[in-house]
Amino acid sequence: MIRFDNVSKSYPKQNRPALRDVSLDIAKGEFVFLVGSSGSGKSTFLRLVLREERASHGQVHVLGKDLAKLSNWKVPQMRRQLGTVFQDFRLLPNKTVAENVAFAQEVIGKPRGEIRKAVPQVLELVGLGGKEDRMPGELSGGEQQRVAIARAFVNRPALLIADEPTGNLDPQTSVGIMKLLDRINRTGTTVIMATHDQQIVDQMRKRVIELEQGRLVRDQSRGVYGYQH
Ligand SMILES: Nc1ncnc2c1ncn2[C@@H]1O[C@H](COP(=O)(O)OP(=O)(O)OP(=O)(O)O)[C@@H](O)[C@H]1O
Numbered sequence: 001m002i003r004f005d006n007v008s009k010s011y012p013k014q015n016r017p018a019l020r021d022v023s024l025d026i027a028k029g030e031f032v033f034l035v036g037s038s039g040s041g042k043s044t045f046l047r048l049v050l051r052e053e054r055a056s057h058g059q060v061h062v063l064g065k066d067l068a069k070l071s072n073w074k075v076p077q078m079r080r081q082l083g084t085v086f087q088d089f090r091l092l093p094n095k096t097v098a099e100n101v102a103f104a105q106e107v108i109g110k111p112r113g114e115i116r117k118a119v120p121q122v123l124e125l126v127g128l129g130g131k132e133d134r135m136p137g138e139l140s141g142g143e144q145q146r147v148a149i150a151r152a153f154v155n156r157p158a159l160l161i162a163d164e165p166t167g168n169l170d171p172q173t174s175v176g177i178m179k180l181l182d183r184i185n186r187t188g189t190t191v192i193m194a195t196h197d198q199q200i201v202d203q204m205r206k207r208v209i210e211l212e213q214g215r216l217v218r219d220q221s222r223g224v225y226g227y228q229h
Pocket residue numbers: 011012014017018036037038039040041042043044045
């Protein structure tokens with residue numbers, strides 16, 4: 001699903017690389033936490049997977065493709081197989097809940113009939129049945145994140161990338177979001193989640209990959225958070 005071979009990433013005008021010689025494999029269906037202190041390279045790792053950035057050295061393979069060899073016009077096609085969720089939800093504020101989710105299908109040209117069927121189904125799955133016509137501003141943070149997850153999942157991506165999805169939520173709401181991500185993972189979707197949330201990582205006991213100053217320093221199955229701020 002994802003393979004990094006000796007991947008380094010240096011940004012222009014930075015004297016130390018954001019990622020250094022990272023090699024790892026993530027198989028289809030895994031649930032992986034990406035941890036490490038601020039600036040350790042987690043977002044850079046995710047940006048390389050999304051091909052928002054390119055590796056300076058080494059190879060990044062995603063869904064069987066060497067991203068260095070993927071031409072720019074094929075990037076959108078690759079990204080359709082990836083769903084993304086962020087700390088700040090990133091919903092369209094002037095569209096309803098249902099329209100936000102439908103939009104993810106419209107942009108990839110799904111037929112209207114299919115959209116009409118899929119949107120209520122996925123909203124039911126994330127626990128938002130009956131809230132189709134609400135505006136994002138009328139929802140709690142946890143509900144907004146559920147909309148973002150519905151939008152990320154409606155096209156049934158092979159891989160879901162979540163960058164601190166519980167960063168703005170209280171502990172109880174975060175547990176609900178994690179249950180949902182776990183349920184999505186159980187449908188076969190691979191999940192990679194960058195987080196600073198110790199409680200969640202310690203509770204879920206999934207694979208933990210830790211970065212420190214750009215290096216991979218730990219790769220543990222059924223792991224714990226394990227580093228101090
Ligand atoms: N676009 C950029 N241009 C230059 N340097 C960058 C850029 N993005 C990140 N960096 C640098 O790369 C290093 C790794 O940053 P990155 O954002 O990947 O870390 P992170 O682990 O995601 O941090 P956080 O937990 O705070 O989100 C840092 O030193 C950062 O300053």
